[in-house]
Amino acid sequence: MVYAIMEINASDDLLPNITLGFKLYDSCYNEVRSLMGAEWILSGKQNVVPNFNCNKDIMPLAIIGDLPSKASLPVARILGLYRYPQVSYGSVHPPLSDKKQFPSFLRTIHNANYDVFALAQLLKYFNWTWVGIIYSDNDLGRSGAQLVTQEIEKNGGCVAFHEILPIVNFMESVFRIVDVIQKSRATVIIVYCTIESFIPLIEEASLHNITDKVWLGTSLWTISSDFPKNKIRSTLNGSLGIAVQNGNIPGFKEFLYNIHPSVSFDNLLIKTFWKNAFQCVWSENEIYNNSSLTQLIKDTVRCTGKERVDTIDPNVFDVDNFRVTHKVYTAVLIVAHALHQMKNCVPGKGPFKDGSCADIYYHQPWQLLHYIKHVNFNNSAGEQIYFDENGDLPLYLDILNWQMFPNGSNQYVYIGGFDAQAPKGQELKIQDNKIIWNVGNGQIPVSVCSDPCPRGHRRATIQGQKICCFDCLPCSEGEILNPNDDSECLKCSEDKWPDVMKEKCLSKPIQFLSYDETLGSALACISVLFCLLTFSVFCLFIVKRKTPIVKANNRELSYLLLISLMFGFLCSLPFIGRPNLKTCMIRQVLFAVIFSFCISVILAKTVTVIMIFSATNPDSKLKTLVALRIPVYIVPVCTMVQLILCIVWLATAPPFAEFNMAAEIGKIVIECNEGSRVLFSCVLGYMGLLAAISLLVAFLARKLPDTFNETKFITFSMLVFASVWLTFIPAYLSTKGKQMVAVEIFAILSSSAGLLVCIFIPKCYIIVLHPEMNTKQYITGRTARNQDS
Numbered sequence: 001m002v003y004a005i006m007e008i009n010a011s012d013d014l015l016p017n018i019t020l021g022f023k024l025y026d027s028c029y030n031e032v033r034s035l036m037g038a039e040w041i042l043s044g045k046q047n048v049v050p051n052f053n054c055n056k057d058i059m060p061l062a063i064i065g066d067l068p069s070k071a072s073l074p075v076a077r078i079l080g081l082y083r084y085p086q087v088s089y090g091s092v093h094p095p096l097s098d099k100k101q102f103p104s105f106l107r108t109i110h111n112a113n114y115d116v117f118a119l120a121q122l123l124k125y126f127n128w129t130w131v132g133i134i135y136s137d138n139d140l141g142r143s144g145a146q147l148v149t150q151e152i153e154k155n156g157g158c159v160a161f162h163e164i165l166p167i168v169n170f171m172e173s174v175f176r177i178v179d180v181i182q183k184s185r186a187t188v189i190i191v192y193c194t195i196e197s198f199i200p201l202i203e204e205a206s207l208h209n210i211t212d213k214v215w216l217g218t219s220l221w222t223i224s225s226d227f228p229k230n231k232i233r234s235t236l237n238g239s240l241g242i243a244v245q246n247g248n249i250p251g252f253k254e255f256l257y258n259i260h261p262s263v264s265f266d267n268l269l270i271k272t273f274w275k276n277a278f279q280c281v282w283s284e285n286e287i288y289n290n291s292s293l294t295q296l297i298k299d300t301v302r303c304t305g306k307e308r309v310d311t312i313d314p315n316v317f318d319v320d321n322f323r324v325t326h327k328v329y330t331a332v333l334i335v336a337h338a339l340h341q342m343k344n345c346v347p348g349k350g351p352f353k354d355g356s357c358a359d360i361y362y363h364q365p366w367q368l369l370h371y372i373k374h375v376n377f378n379n380s381a382g383e384q385i386y387f388d389e390n391g392d393l394p395l396y397l398d399i400l401n402w403q404m405f406p407n408g409s410n411q412y413v414y415i416g417g418f419d420a421q422a423p424k425g426q427e428l429k430i431q432d433n434k435i436i437w438n439v440g441n442g443q444i445p446v447s448v449c450s451d452p453c454p455r456g457h458r459r460a461t462i463q464g465q466k467i468c469c470f471d472c473l474p475c476s477e478g479e480i481l482n483p484n485d486d487s488e489c490l491k492c493s494e495d496k497w498p499d500v501m502k503e504k505c506l507s508k509p510i511q512f513l514s515y516d517e518t519l520g521s522a523l524a525c526i527s528v529l530f531c532l533l534t535f536s537v538f539c540l541f542i543v544k545r546k547t548p549i550v551k552a553n554n555r556e557l558s559y560l561l562l563i564s565l566m567f568g569f570l571c572s573l574p575f576i577g578r579p580n581l582k583t584c585m586i587r588q589v590l591f592a593v594i595f596s597f598c599i600s601v602i603l604a605k606t607v608t609v610i611m612i613f614s615a616t617n618p619d620s621k622l623k624t625l626v627a628l629r630i631p632v633y634i635v636p637v638c639t640m641v642q643l644i645l646c647i648v649w650l651a652t653a654p655p656f657a658e659f660n661m662a663a664e665i666g667k668i669v670i671e672c673n674e675g676s677r678v679l680f681s682c683v684l685g686y687m688g689l690l691a692a693i694s695l696l697v698a699f700l701a702r703k704l705p706d707t708f709n710e711t712k713f714i715t716f717s718m719l720v721f722a723s724v725w726l727t728f729i730p731a732y733l734s735t736k737g738k739q740m741v742a743v744e745i746f747a748i749l750s751s752s753a754g755l756l757v758c759i760f761i762p763k764c765y766i767i768v769l770h771p772e773m774n775t776k777q778y779i780t781g782r783t784a785r786n787q788d789s
Helices: 002-009 031-043 069-082 113-125 139-154 170-183 195-207 230-236 252-257 268-278 284-290 324-343 365-373 518-543 555-570 581-615 621-628 630-652 677-700 710-733 738-769 776-780 782-788
Strands: 086-088 105-107 130-136 158-165 188-192 214-217 240-244 376-378 384-386 396-404 410-419 428-430 457-461 470-474 479-481 489-491 496-498 505-507 656-664 667-673
Touching (some): 086 324, 113 214, 113 240, 113 410, 113 428, 158 170, 195 230, 240 410, 518 555, 555 581, 555 738, 581 656, 677 710
Parallel strands (some): 188 214
Antiparallel strands (some): 396 410, 656 667
């Protein structure tokens, strides 16, 4: 303050030809003494006369101060009655911004609520969700703790414990709080209290060697120089604190280094500073007064005046960082600029009634207060200085990191700042590479009640615990973690499925039995190969059509059976590939008609064999039916019935392609919906009926002459056919997706191959390898009978 007034008085631009003076009152960090000083100023003498001013000529224009909020509160209430300007450089209590209660109070330091906002942003930035709070048992501590708790919970965090530093039974509470700190899982502790309350707490914590905690401090104690013990410094090492923004005061460092008793030996402040800084005394009277019984006079150091100020520990006498000091400097400049504006007021354009101005030498306090409220100028650093409607300056806070070095020295390192005027969410700027942590091996310390859930897991609250203490449960099948709320999972839509981490829904892959995959191409190749094999047999039968084994049992039916088997093998091909409306309508109908035709031919062949051998028996009753040529009608009639069923099916409720979301997990299966299940069952049931009749007829004719074993082959082929389709039913029902189609194709190929092998391969064997057996005598069995005779 002295330096600022000296600088103003020496300025030719600010208040030229006007000299400012000052009076200093030491409140000794006590609200009673601060109030007494205010009363002395208002009364003009130390014998206070309330509501009277006994010496107006030496009435100060404004009051700069006080530092603690507890001292400014009573002073501001009294000064507000008189609209007497008061500019504080250190009182941060939030209610002081209420202009209804404190109309003449302004301050160059921030509102303490911004400490809370900055702390909440720090917790969010480092993802600290489980923290402890310790606060003073006063209005500032209680309101601050309440606000910081609200901000923490608003950001999703929790408070592990609240502890009060009371005024009475102080040390008992300190012991209990230290025990709570040691037992708590919270790594981060917010200390919202004044320096005089914090020192006993941190001293006790250092005695218990509590070095695994990160202390978060407010501007009430962060930059205090009252931590002389290395033990305390090591406890606070790595901690973070909110501090008043560092400011630049040109020439002030040199002014401090030029302090010397010889300049003004009668100045009590300088003499006291000298004694405390160099641990010396000025006179023998001081030696005797300050010596104890165990201290010798010769051990006492006397002040010589040759001591150098620049040798003092910078942690005690910091001449490079001006924080609260800069706020004092700014407060003096504000009053000076307000007086300068008052002095330069042009009559008729003034701010008061009828454009009047105030006389700088004879003005009322409320007139100067008006100018102070509306002051607007740039300081030496180019920063704009003005008050908002609450009497507060534009806010910017520094974030500091306590760093201790091996030699025992420590410093506050600037690691970022909090700008209250920045856009929401961008107020905090942190330089992580500058931070040195006391815990965590260089990594950011973790302070959570429960470890974060792994990907794809949601938070499940534990009954009776705070929301920050939780269990982790995996999201159910088909769900992803809600990106906006990690305590719930969201169901993906039917056409989507979670990724591996269950963080987002991806489109389900579309699945069908394709020619491009191994299974589809393999089945297609097998189908074509069997078709070619059947065609080879057909060609062989055409070439050998005049041989007895081909002519026996109606060769035309054999030709029809071979042709139907060729189409039977090929009818599996529409089952492969992407289903659509046409393929869905064609494939089951083709399969049903072709296999009905095939079984009808087998039934006709069986009946033909029975009728031929019955005709040779004179006593047979079936002899009369031979002339009716019944086998000729079996094939078209039986096939026609199936064809009519299929036409009705296609006309009423035909099959269609559909997307099956539930067939396979995480996939969309394109499959054919059979439409009417009743008609589809009728089609299959009719084919099964034909197969059962053919099997029964062949089984009854199995005892025909051994040399002609056609009925045995037919019986065996129908057994294979029936076995394949009976095993197909459970296999089909137990599979899903494209495997269902593969099972049906396999059943078609297996049953067709069974008919081909059982009925025609034995004949091919005789035709190709044993032509001597391809005779009428051998087939009718006469050769064997002649030999027997």
